[in-house]
Amino acid sequence: MQISVSELLSWDECKPMMAGYCNELGIPSNSLEFIEHLQRLLTQTAEKVDQICADGKQVTISPDGEPVLKRIPAQEKPDGAAALEASILQRLPERSVLDILCNVEHWLKWTRHFGPLSGSEPKIEKPMERYIFTTFGYGCNLGPNQTARHTRGAVTSHMLSYINRRHITAENLQAASRDMINAYNRLHLPKCWGSGKRAAADGSKFEIYENNLLSEYHIRYGGYGGIAYHHVSDKYIALFT
Numbered sequence: 001m002q003i004s005v006s007e008l009l010s011w012d013e014c015k016p017m018m019a020g021y022c023n024e025l026g027i028p029s030n031s032l033e034f035i036e037h038l039q040r041l042l043t044q045t046a047e048k049v050d051q052i053c054a055d056g057k058q059v060t061i062s063p064d065g066e067p068v069l070k071r072i073p074a075q076e077k078p079d080g081a082a083a084l085e086a087s088i089l090q091r092l093p094e095r096s097v098l099d100i101l102c103n104v105e106h107w108l109k110w111t112r113h114f115g116p117l118s119g120s121e122p123k124i125e126k127p128m129e130r131y132i133f134t135t136f137g138y139g140c141n142l143g144p145n146q147t148a149r150h151t152r153g154a155v156t157s158h159m160l161s162y163i164n165r166r167h168i169t170a171e172n173l174q175a176a177s178r179d180m181i182n183a184y185n186r187l188h189l190p191k192c193w194g195s196g197k198r199a200a201a202d203g204s205k206f207e208i209y210e211n212n213l214l215s216e217y218h219i220r221y222g223g224y225g226g227i228a229y230h231h232v233s234d235k236y237i238a239l240f241t
Contacts, residue, residue: 097140101132108179111135113172114163122167130155134163141206181237194234203227 022029028037053059053067060068095103105111111131115122124130133155137147144160184190205221206228208214214226231240 098132098136101136104180104183105132108183110176110179113175113179114167115172116167117169124159124163130159130163131167134160134168138164177238177241181239184237185235190235190237193236196233196235196237198234199231199239200234201229201231203229 019029028034049059053061058070058072060070062068105128111128114131115127133147133151134144136142137144137160142150144157144164147160148155148157185196190196204227205218205223205225208224208226210224212226215224216226217224218227228241230238233239
């Protein structure tokens, strides 16, 4: 889209907009006052840092001028903390990722979305069990070989790789994720953390071949790879990956 010079706002027209914007942020709109405002904030912050470093309890300055952050001593556990921890572990026992996947399968039957690309019934033994193993292996980035070594002969690496290629697609993975997200959203505890109307995004770098359309050099991570982005709501629900 091209914009002609006549369509651009003049500085006199921008002044009221700039003044209103600065007023909302609580900063001066005048250049000299803005510089003085920043210098005043910097001086106040420097004075607070000097006060923190003066007592030497949290931060000290080494002889070569480097700040050193001290380890904060642990507070004593209050009375009843041990009983509270035992009660929490009794109500919420520790479970492995495989246990969680099996429990969710029991309630939601999320592996029903997987199967041969032709749409026919799977002709493999214990398909639900193998779908869970495959989801665990690839979801945790273990891969088929390492996952098979930890299953103690329950499934082979060839079978895990075969299921991943022939029975699982991006579409049915998203369908299974949708079932879990909707079920999680119906629970009461996540509502204590947020409303679900806000989300944050973060990325993780994965090593892939350089000769790949998804591969590029990332200055932040210092190497070639692909970035997988995760969108998580304020209920700690992974909305999208």
